[in-house]
Amino acid sequence: MNNSIQWNNQFLIGNDIIDDQHQTLFKIAQKSNYITDITNIDEQEELLKDILHELYEYVEYHFSQEEALMDDILYIDTDNHKQIHKHMLGELNTLTVEISYSKLSEITAKLNEFVQVVFVKHIKIEDQKISDFIVKN
Numbered sequence: 741m742n743n744s745i746q747w748n749n750q751f752l753i754g755n756d757i758i759d760d761q762h763q764t765l766f767k768i769a770q771k772s773n774y775i776t777d778i779t780n781i782d783e784q785e786e787l788l789k790d791i792l793h794e795l796y797e798y799v800e801y802h803f804s805q806e807e808a809l810m811d812d813i814l815y816i817d818t819d820n821h822k823q824i825h826k827h828m829l830g831e832l833n834t835l836t837v838e839i840s841y842s843k844l845s846e847i848t849a850k851l852n853e854f855v856q857v858v859f860v861k862h863i864k865i866e867d868q869k870i871s872d873f874i875v876k877n
């Protein structure tokens with residue numbers, strides 16, 4: 741896996757609002773790609789903390805928007821999708837706690853894994869289903 745976080749247009753699901761928010765989310769996470777450009781370790785940690793905090797807040801906002809949309813369109817799989825969101829927010833929260841006692845390289849690797857594997861998989865499978873549902877109904 742490439743160790744820099746990168747948006748790819750293959751992640752587009754065809755719903756402008758959701759797609760825009762997913763791209764914003766990547767923009768926030770991508771700031772972590774430059775963490776090693778900083779030589780001071782304390783500054784690195786500060787920056788990573790800020791990024792995680794900003795990302796958590798944005799993901800929380802994005803999920804609430806997506807959930808409102810699902811409620812709005814009477815999406816069939818809403819409960820399951822909300823559960824997945826809850827689980828993902830929990831994972832992200834764990835990272836914000838772990839940063840105080842883990843190596844920064846470990847946290848960046850986990851952040852990378854969260855965005856590029858967990859989040860991308862969620863976009864491609866679960867969020868795609870919402871977009872398809874809107875097209876069909």
Ligand SMILES: [Fe+2]
Nearest residue numbers: 806862866867
């Ligand atoms: Fe979602």
